[in-house]
Amino acid sequence: MAGGNVPSSTSDKPLGQAWGYGILLGLGFLFALLMIFTTWMLKRYNNELQTSEMFSTAGRTVKSGLVAAAVVSSWTWAATLLQSSSIAFRYGVSGPLWYAAGATVQILLFATVAIELKRRAPNAHTFLEAVRARYGSYTHFVYIVFGLFTNILVTAMLLTGGSAVVTSLTGISTAAACFLFPLGVVIYTMFGGIKATFFTDYINGVITLIILLVFAFTTYATGERLGSPKAVYERLVDLAAASPVEGNAGGSYLTIRSKDGVIFFVINIIGNFGTVFMDNGYYNKAIAASPVHALPGYIIGGLSWFAIPWLCATTMGLAALALQNSQYFPTYPNSMDEASISAGLTLPYAAVALLGSGGAVATLLIVFMAVTSSFSSSLIAVSSILTYDIYGTYINPKASGKRLVYISHTSVGGFGLIMAAFSTGLYYAGISMGWLYVFMGVIISSAVLPATLTLMWKGQNFWAATLSPILGLCCSIIAWLVTTSKLNDGVITVATSGANLPMLAGNVTALLSPVIFIPVLTLIFGIDDYDWQSMKNIRLIDDSDVAEAAHLDISEMHGRHTALSPEEEAAEQAKLFRASKIAKTTTATMTIILLVLWPMPLYGTGYIFSQSFFTGWVVVGIIWLLCSTMAVGVYPLWESRHSMMHNIRCMWRDISGKGNPRLGRNASVIEGEKMDDSGLSPPEEINEKFTGEK
Numbered sequence: 081m082a083g084g085n086v087p088s089s090t091s092d093k094p095l096g097q098a099w100g101y102g103i104l105l106g107l108g109f110l111f112a113l114l115m116i117f118t119t120w121m122l123k124r125y126n127n128e129l130q131t132s133e134m135f136s137t138a139g140r141t142v143k144s145g146l147v148a149a150a151v152v153s154s155w156t157w158a159a160t161l162l163q164s165s166s167i168a169f170r171y172g173v174s175g176p177l178w179y180a181a182g183a184t185v186q187i188l189l190f191a192t193v194a195i196e197l198k199r200r201a202p203n204a205h206t207f208l209e210a211v212r213a214r215y216g217s218y219t220h221f222v223y224i225v226f227g228l229f230t231n232i233l234v235t236a237m238l239l240t241g242g243s244a245v246v247t248s249l250t251g252i253s254t255a256a257a258c259f260l261f262p263l264g265v266v267i268y269t270m271f272g273g274i275k276a277t278f279f280t281d282y283i284n285g286v287i288t289l290i291i292l293l294v295f296a297f298t299t300y301a302t303g304e305r306l307g308s309p310k311a312v313y314e315r316l317v318d319l320a321a322a323s324p325v326e327g328n329a330g331g332s333y334l335t336i337r338s339k340d341g342v343i344f345f346v347i348n349i350i351g352n353f354g355t356v357f358m359d360n361g362y363y364n365k366a367i368a369a370s371p372v373h374a375l376p377g378y379i380i381g382g383l384s385w386f387a388i389p390w391l392c393a394t395t396m397g398l399a400a401l402a403l404q405n406s407q408y409f410p411t412y413p414n415s416m417d418e419a420s421i422s423a424g425l426t427l428p429y430a431a432v433a434l435l436g437s438g439g440a441v442a443t444l445l446i447v448f449m450a451v452t453s454s455f456s457s458s459l460i461a462v463s464s465i466l467t468y469d470i471y472g473t474y475i476n477p478k479a480s481g482k483r484l485v486y487i488s489h490t491s492v493g494g495f496g497l498i499m500a501a502f503s504t505g506l507y508y509a510g511i512s513m514g515w516l517y518v519f520m521g522v523i524i525s526s527a528v529l530p531a532t533l534t535l536m537w538k539g540q541n542f543w544a545a546t547l548s549p550i551l552g553l554c555c556s557i558i559a560w561l562v563t564t565s566k567l568n569d570g571v572i573t574v575a576t577s578g579a580n581l582p583m584l585a586g587n588v589t590a591l592l593s594p595v596i597f598i599p600v601l602t603l604i605f606g607i608d609d610y611d612w613q614s615m616k617n618i619r620l621i622d623d624s625d626v627a628e629a630a631h632l633d634i635s636e637m638h639g640r641h642t643a644l645s646p647e648e649e650a651a652e653q654a655k656l657f658r659a660s661k662i663a664k665t666t667t668a669t670m671t672i673i674l675l676v677l678w679p680m681p682l683y684g685t686g687y688i689f690s691q692s693f694f695t696g697w698v699v700v701g702i703i704w705l706l707c708s709t710m711a712v713g714v715y716p717l718w719e720s721r722h723s724m725m726h727n728i729r730c731m732w733r734d735i736s737g738k739g740n741p742r743l744g745r746n747a748s749v750i751e752g753e754k755m756d757d758s759g760l761s762p763p764e765e766i767n768e769k770f771t772g773e774k
C-alpha cells in the first residue's frame with residue numbers, strides 16, 4: 081500500500097530548523113553562485129556564450145565521462161535513495177535488486193534510442209522536434225503532453241520525497257521545503273542552461289557517492305550499532321523468526337523470492353521505461369553529447385547508477401530493519417507507520433539510528449543533491465519543450481535567439497514555482513513519493529513504444545503514433561481504477577488505489593496496450609514508408625543576434641553553432657551508424673543479464689542467503705559503488721584535464737595581469753568530436769595557439 085496519509089511525526093527532531101533552512105537556502109545559493117561564476121568564466125576564457133543553442137544543447141560536444149556523471153545524477157532521484165530503502169524495509173534483500181535492475185535497463189536500452197535520434201535528426205534540440213518533423217502537429221501535441229506529464233510526475237516525486245525528509249529531520253514545514261528546494265536550482269539552471277546541469281550533476285553525484293560509501297562502511301564495517309554483515313544478518317534472521325515476511329520464501333528477509341517484491345519489480349520496470357523514454361531530459365543529454373560519446377556515456381552511466389539504489393537500499397533499508405527495535409531508532413518504541421514508509425522515511429531514520437545527528441546531516445545533504453540535480457534536468461527538459469516545441473514552433477516561429485533565451489529563462493522560473501505549489505497540494509492530499517512512484521507508469525508508459533518506434537521503425541504510421549498513447553492511457557486508467565474497485569468493494573481512495581495489484585494492472589496495461597493498438601492501426605490505415613528526410617531537415621537556431629550583442633563573432637564561438645559540411649556530416653553519420661550497431665547488441669545483452677540471468681535463478685530456487693553469501697553480496701555492492709565513483713567521479717576529471725588546465729592558466733594570467741585572457745577570441749572553432757574537451761572549454765589546439773603552452 082502506498083500513500084493515503086501524512087507520515088506520523090516523531091517528537092524529537094534530530095536537527096533544528098536552522099539546519100533545514102541552512103541547507104536548502106545555503107547550498108542552493110552556493111550552487112547558484114558557482115554557476116554564475118562558471119558561466120562568466122566560460123564566456124571570458126572560452127568565448128562561450130549563453131545562446132539558445134548553448135542553453136539547451138551545450139554545443140553538442142560533451143564527452144562520455146560527463147555524460148555518464150549527468151545520467152547518474154539526474155537518474156538519482158530522491159526516490160532512488162528513499163523508495164529503494166523503503167522497498168528493502170518491506171521485502172528484504174530482494175527489494176534493492178528489484179529496484180536497481182528494474183530501473184537500470186531503461187538507461188542502457190535508451191542508449192540505442194539516443195543514437196538513433198542523433199543519427200536521424202542531427203540538429204534537433206528535443207526529441208519532440210523529431211516527432212513533429214515526422215508526423216506533424218497533432219502527434220507533436222500528443223507527445224508534448226506526455227513529455228510534460230513525465231517531468232511533472234518526476235518533479236512532484238522529488239519534491240514530495242525531499243520535503244518529507246527535511247520535515248522529518250528538522251521540523252520545517254513541508255510546504256516551506258517544497259518552495260525552498262526549487263529556489264537555488266531555478267537560479268543556477270537559469271544562468272547555466274544544460275551546462276549547469278552537467279556541472280552540478282557532477283558535483284552532486286560525487287557527494288552522493290561519498291555519503292553512500294560512508295553509510296555502507298558504517299553499517300557493514302566500522303559502526304558501533306551494527307558494524308558487520310554478520311550483525312545485520314543475525315538481526316534479520318531474528319526478525320523474520322519473530323514475524324515472517326508474507327510472500328517471501330521461508331518468511332525470510334534474506335531471499336530474492338518475494339511475491340510482493342516481484343510485483344514491485346514489474347511496476348518498477350514499466351514506470352521507469354516511461355520516465356526515461358518520455359523525459360526529454362535524457363534526449364537532451366544525448367543531444368548535448370558529441371557523436372562518439374553518447375553511447376559510452378549512457379552505458380557507463382547506467383552501469384554506475386545500478387550500484388546506487390542497490391547498495392543504498394541494501395545498507396539503509398536493512399539497517400532500518402535491524403535497528404528498528406533499538407532505542408536509537410527515531411520512532412522507538414513504535415514501529416514506522418505505513419505512511420512514513422511510503423513517504424521514504426526509512427533512510428533518514430536508519431541514518432539517525434546509525435550515526436545520530438551526523439547521519440541526519442548526511443541524509444539532508446544526499447537528499448538535497450538528489451533533488452536538485454534531477455530537478456535541474458527536469459527544468460531544462462520542460463524549458464526546452466516550452467521554448468522550442470511550443471513557443472518557437474506555434475507562437476513565434478520567427479523568434480530571435482535572444483527571445484528564445486528569454487523564454488527558456490521564464491519557463492524555468494514558472495515551472496519551478498508551479499511545481500512547488502503542486503507538490504504542496506499533493507502533500508496535503510496525502511499523496512506521497514511512494515504513491516507517485518508506482519503510479520507514474522500508469523500515466524506515461526503508453527507512449528513508450530510508439531515514441532521508440534518513431535525513431536526506430538519507418539513503418540509506423542501517423543494514426544498508430546498519434547492514437548496509441550491516448551488509447552493506452554485511457555485503458556491503463558480504467559484497468560487501474562477497476563482493479564482498485566474490485567479489490568476494495570468499490571472503495572477508491574488514495575490508499576486503496578496505491579496498492580500493488582491495482583498499480584500492477586494499470587502499469588502493465590499502459591506499456592502493453594500499444595502492442596495491440598499499433599499493429600491494428602497499422603493494418604487499418606496502412607504501413608508507412610518514411611524516408612527520414614524531414615527529421616534530417618531540422619535546422620540549428622540562428623544565434624547571431626546574441627553573439628552580436630556580446631560583441632563576438634558567431635563563427636568564433638565555442639560549440640556547434642553552424643551546420644556541418646557534407647563531408648563532416650558523412651563522417652559523423654558513419655560513426656553513429658557503427659555506434660548504433662554496437663548499442664543494440666551491448667544493451668540487449670546487459671538487459672538480459674540484469675533482468676533474467678542474475679535475479680531469476682535466485683528467485684526460481686527460492687534460495688535463502690547464507691551468512692557468507694550475504695557477506696559476499698554486500699562486498700560486491702561496495703566494490704561496484706567504488707567502481708562507480710571512479711567512473712563518474714574521477715574519469716570526467718581525467719577527460720577534461722586539458723580544459724581545466726586551460727582555464728586555470730587563463731585565470732592565472734588574468735589575475736597576474738599577463739595579457740588578455742580571452743585566448744580564444746580569434747580562434748577557429750573546431751567542431752564535433754574534434755573538440756578536445758568535454759564541452760566546457762576550448763580544445764588544446766586553441767590553447768597552444770594563443771599561449772604557446774602545451
Ligand SMILES: NC(N)=O
Binds near residue numbers: 156157159160183352
Ligand atoms: N530513477 C529512479 N527510478 O530511481
